[in-house]
Every structure is written in C-alpha cells, then in structure tokens.
Amino acid sequence: MIGRRRSGRHGRGRDQGSFTAELAAGLPALMLLLLVGLTAVLAVATRMQCLDAARDGAMAGARGEAAAPAAARVAPAGADITVSTGPDxxxxxVRARIRVLGARLPMVTVTSAATAAREPEIVV
Structure with missing residues (x-):
C-alpha cells in the first residue's frame, strides 16, 4: 500500500470540465441581465431629463412665456413636446424614445408630464 498511487479518475480529475460547462451555460444569462440593467439605467436617466423639461416648460407657460421652447432646451434630443393650455x-x-442596448430590439418610449397653475396677470 505504501507504493501505490491514486489514479486521476477518482481524485481531483472528476470535476475538471464542469466549471467550463457551467460558465458556458451561465454567461448568456449574465449578459442578458447586464443588458436589462443598463437599459433600465438609461430609461430612468431619460425619464428624469423628460421630467425636468416638462417642469421647465410648464413653469414658463404659467408665466406667460412660450412653453415649448423652454422645454426643448432641456429635453433629450428628438423628444416630442406637447403643450396643453387651459383657463387655469x-x-x-415630453415623450422621448430610447434604443434598448441591442440594435434589433424595439425602442422604449419614456413619457413625463408636468402641470403648473397660471400666474395671475398684473394690471397696472
């Protein structure tokens, strides 16, 4: 028994290919998770930019200024701006489309809106 060696089949050699197989199976799932996470961060950042633009436009419109140009200064490139005025x-x-991180995937539309009360007119 002293001179006998164990063969590689019963020792450490049994699991040699399992790590590679697990990595090959899990890597696409990890890449998809990364893609979804980056797209979510981009969508939230674009939504915040749309919200800022909508707020600026609503405040400008409430003061009697042109709302659309005020919103366009802050809005993401290519955003659609809709202004609705009421008596009060x-x-x-502000609506913007963002491309999902992948050329063949559909685009995501992000929308934000803001409403401001009109300021009273000053009669001199």
Missing part, C-alpha cells in the same frame, strides 16, 4: 393651468408632456 398649463400642462407640458
């Missing part, structure tokens, strides 16, 4: 308020909606 101004509502600005």
């Amino acid at each position: 308020s101004v509502t600005v909606e």
Whole structure:
C-alpha cells in the first residue's frame, strides 16, 4: 500500500470540465441581465431629463412665456413636446424614445408630464 498511487479518475480529475460547462451555460444569462440593467439605467436617466423639461416648460407657460421652447432646451434630443393650455393651468408632456442596448430590439418610449397653475396677470 505504501507504493501505490491514486489514479486521476477518482481524485481531483472528476470535476475538471464542469466549471467550463457551467460558465458556458451561465454567461448568456449574465449578459442578458447586464443588458436589462443598463437599459433600465438609461430609461430612468431619460425619464428624469423628460421630467425636468416638462417642469421647465410648464413653469414658463404659467408665466406667460412660450412653453415649448423652454422645454426643448432641456429635453433629450428628438423628444416630442406637447403643450396643453387651459383657463387655469398649463400642462407640458415630453415623450422621448430610447434604443434598448441591442440594435434589433424595439425602442422604449419614456413619457413625463408636468402641470403648473397660471400666474395671475398684473394690471397696472
């Protein structure tokens, strides 16, 4: 028994290929999770930018200024801006499309809206 060696089949050699197989199976799932996470971060950042633009446009419209140009200064490139005026308020909606991180995937539309009460006119 002293001179006998164990063969590689019963020792450490049994699991040699399992790590590679697990990595090959799990890597696509990890890449998909990364893709979804990056897209979510991009969507939230774009939504915040749309919300800022809608707020700026609504506040400008409430003061009697042009709402659409005020919103366009802050809005993401290519955003659609809709201004609705009522007797007491101004509502600005900003809609932007973002491309999901993948050329063949559909685009995601992000929308934000803000409403501001009209300021009273000063009669001199």
